[in-house]
Amino acid sequence: MPGLTFVTTDPGAPAAAGLLRAYYDDIVGRYWGRAALPAETDAAMADEPSDDLRGDTGLLVLGILNGTPLACGGVRFVGAGIGELTRVYVAAEARGTGAGAGLLAHLDGLAVAAGLSTLRLTVRSDLVEARRLYARCGYLEVAPFNTEPYAEHWLSKELH
Numbered sequence: 001m002p003g004l005t006f007v008t009t010d011p012g013a014p015a016a017a018g019l020l021r022a023y024y025d026d027i028v029g030r031y032w033g034r035a036a037l038p039a040e041t042d043a044a045m046a047d048e049p050s051d052d053l054r055g056d057t058g059l060l061v062l063g064i065l066n067g068t069p070l071a072c073g074g075v076r077f078v079g080a081g082i083g084e085l086t087r088v089y090v091a092a093e094a095r096g097t098g099a100g101a102g103l104l105a106h107l108d109g110l111a112v113a114a115g116l117s118t119l120r121l122t123v124r125s126d127l128v129e130a131r132r133l134y135a136r137c138g139y140l141e142v143a144p145f146n147t148e149p150y151a152e153h154w155l156s157k158e159l160h
Contacts, residue, residue: 004102006062007062008061011053011074015062016060023072031150057076058077072089074107077116083114084120101137105137120154120157121134125152139155142156
């Protein structure tokens, strides 16, 4: 997406908090097949906090176009050169523009700079667009590496 810039930020910053809430609204709503209720989004955010996406434990990136935050994604540092991609979200109005692929490429570069050699992630079956994006960006299905309750597909990518 031309003009989209990326900034690393604290998950508690106002713009980050807004995009993280939009991410949870989206995935909770898709899970239930209807708009997420505020209490459901609050519960999901409390169950899966994003506070560790900073400092020595991870990072969070926002994609910004003309001053408007439109995308976010994080990498959690899990050890032994492995990072977990998380909180990947592109606002509806920016989908199909290349913003998601640009965000993943930016996160790949930051992961390599942080000394990571592998990125992995989990995704639900209903998140079809996300699964398609990950496949286009080089993520391959692998054996399960965790027992997260909402994980239905486990993906991994070797970084160069």
